[in-house]
Amino acid sequence: MKTTRLTLAALIGSTMLTTAVFAADVPEGTTLADDQTYTYRVLDEYDSLDPQLLEGVDSSTVARDLFEGLYNLDAKGDIVPGVALSHEVSDDNLTYTFTLRDDAKWSDGKPVTAGDFVYAWKRAVAPETASPYAWYMELMSIDGAADIIAGEADPDTLAVKALDDTTLEVTLSKPLPYFADMVAHTTVFPAPKWAIEEHGQDWTRPGNMVSNGAYVLTEHVQKERLVRERSDTYWDNDNTVIEKVVALVIGDENQALTRYKAGELDKTDIPAGQYPNLKEELPDEAYAVPRLCNYYFSFNLSDQGPEAFKDERVRKALALAIDRDVIVDAVLKGGQFPAYNFTPAATNGFEMPDIDYADMTQAERDQMAMDLMNEAGYGKGGEPLEFSYLYNTSESHKQIAIVATQMWKQKLGAQVTLDNQEWKVFLENRGNQNYDMARGAWCGDYNEASTFLDLLASSSGYNDAKYSNDRVDELLTEAKSSHDTTPLYTEIEQILAEDMPVIPVYHYSVNMLLKDDLKGWPMENVMQKMYSKDFYKVAE
Structure with missing residues (x-):
């Protein structure tokens, strides 16, 4: 871990002050473009724009423009002031006291107060909210969160309180060295109680939404476009350069590429397999940089999952x-x-473990795979292995699915049916275990290994495989307060390699096209959490 960022305050038990970091960092002498509109492509419609209800990466990107939490991330992924200027930690590392800026305002002009965070956090853990990220609040070790989420305590018992309008106090159930990193997450953004109570679930619509970020929502056409524009009530509006951000929903990657080349987009994803050619064609616009995300296949190990998947050999x-x-x-x-x-x-402080099959040749893996399948009584010469594979609509996801299923058919005789669904339906079915095997992917919510490994805890809200291993749960709990997590994380990874509740496929890099007149992209931040307020466009 980086001691200065993750553990300094916990170690010294005193105020952690961070230097003021403002919006777009425009070098002196730069000539800005007249049109400061940033337009980019997204794959599908957003699952939600409500900070306590959203769960997708694209939704989070929008939320970071519309709302601001206690801390933000800078271009290297380090925490910097957001609504909070600093925090203090008690000697026992259990109480965090955040000092909020007094010039933060909502888009309707009301001040952002510590009470707005208290309301949002209690809302996130309340069972009636049904937040898909309620489990994250428990991972933060906020005292009382676990009992509230389980329905055994009232949300008002959550150990978060407003000492006054600019002082927020949070009490943990146990020390957590990276707690300060976790407050940059969208789930713990503040929420406007008055707007939610007035409009109900329609509070996130343009005209109804009250937000505290650098931008306000001005247009949202489902499955077509979403527009946010500069907020004149944002505390650092004077240093924000991008005037308007337009997200266009374009389901086909190649169509998006065509529109990018036609000048309609400033940023788009590179279609699978096309990076080498595009890097040669557009060397100053094609990027491939590491990203803190994994791609995997998830088995349904619940009672309604395939019987064959109950056998770890399969x-x-x-x-x-x-x-x-x-x-x-x-x-x-x-x-x-x-x-x-x-x-x-790329995860901070993580040492890659020794995994036996990682060191084999593919021929050795194939032979071992056939032997295991035969032992289990499936495949060639045994009982036919048939199952469906669920993925959300995307050309690259489709290509990966086709290649993987062909490998399984040729080597193991498996017959796999492909089932693609649009994003919201896919999330619902995967979350309810209405699948045999499903595509999975995770981008770190903070830069520490637990953001990945906690997904496979028995209690995790994103444990879509419904995997349960007592030793894994024990090790994850121990890691929360350990000063040396390496042996714990190594053992967890080795258990996962034996049990194989999910199949790791690859770790991400960002493959994108970015117009060379758009500056400020956080290339050095492996989490790739960006804020449009940090961007600016230069004159050509």
């Missing part, structure tokens, strides 16, 4: 038969990293 055989080099080098071609464990190597 799960391991399917994992072994995947030739990850083919997927990253021949299909994706964008600098992705073959994955044989769950946590990406």
Whole structure:
């Protein structure tokens, strides 16, 4: 871990002050473009714009423009002031006291207060809210969160209080070295109680939404476009350069590429396999940089899942038969990293574990896969293995699915039916275990290995496999307060490699096209959490 960012305040038990970091950092002498509109492509409609209800990466990107939490992330991924200027930690590392700026305002002109955070956090854990990220509040070790989420206590018992309008106090149930990092997450953004009570679920519509970020929502056409424009009540509006941000929903990656080349987009994703050619064609606009995300296949291990998947030999055989080099080098071609464990190597403080099958040749993995399948009584010469694979609509997801299922068919005789669904339906079915095997992917909510490994805790709200291992749960709990997490995380990864509740496929790199007149993109932040207020466009 980076001591200065993750553990300094906990170690010294005193005020952690951060230097003032403002919006766009425009070098002296820069000539700005007349049109400061940033337009980019998204794959699908947003699951929600409500900070306590959203769960997707694209939704979070919008939320970071519309709202602001206690802390933000800078271009390198370090926490910097947001609504909070600093915090103090008690000697026992259990009480965090945040000092809020007094010039933060909502878009309707009301001041942002500590009470707005208290309301939002209690809302996030309340069972009636049904927040898909309620479990995150428990991971933060906020005292009382676990009992509230379980329905055994009232949300008002959550240990978060407003000492006054600019002082927020949070009490933890146990020390958590990276707690300050976790408050940059969208789930713990403040919420306007009055607007929510007046408009109900319609409070996130243009005209109804009250927000405290650098931008306000001005237009939202479902499955077409979303527009946010500069907020004149934002505390650092004078240093914000981008006037308007337009997100266009374009489901087809190649159509998006065509529109990018036509000048309609400032940023788009590079279609699978096209990075090498585009890097040659547009060397100053094509990027491939590491990103703190993993891509995996999730087994349904619940009672309603396939009987064959209850056998770890079948799960391991399917994992072994995947030739990850083919997927990253021949299909994706964008600098992705073959994955044989769950946590990406780019994670702060994480040491890559020794995983037995990672060191084998693919021929050795294939032979082991066939042997395991035969032992389990499935595949060639045994009972036919048939299952469906669920993924959300995307050309790259489709290509990966086709290649993987062909490998399983050729090597193991498996017959796999592909089932693609639009994002919201996909999330619902995967979350309710209405699948056999499903695509999974996770981008770190903060830069520490637990943001990945906690997904496979028995209690995790995103444990869509419904995997449960007492030893994994024990190790994850121990890691929360350990000064040396490496042996704990190594053992967890090795258990996962044996149990194989999910199949790690690759670790991400960002493959994108970015117009060279758009500046301020956080290339050095492996979490790739960006804020439009940090961007600016230069004159050509």
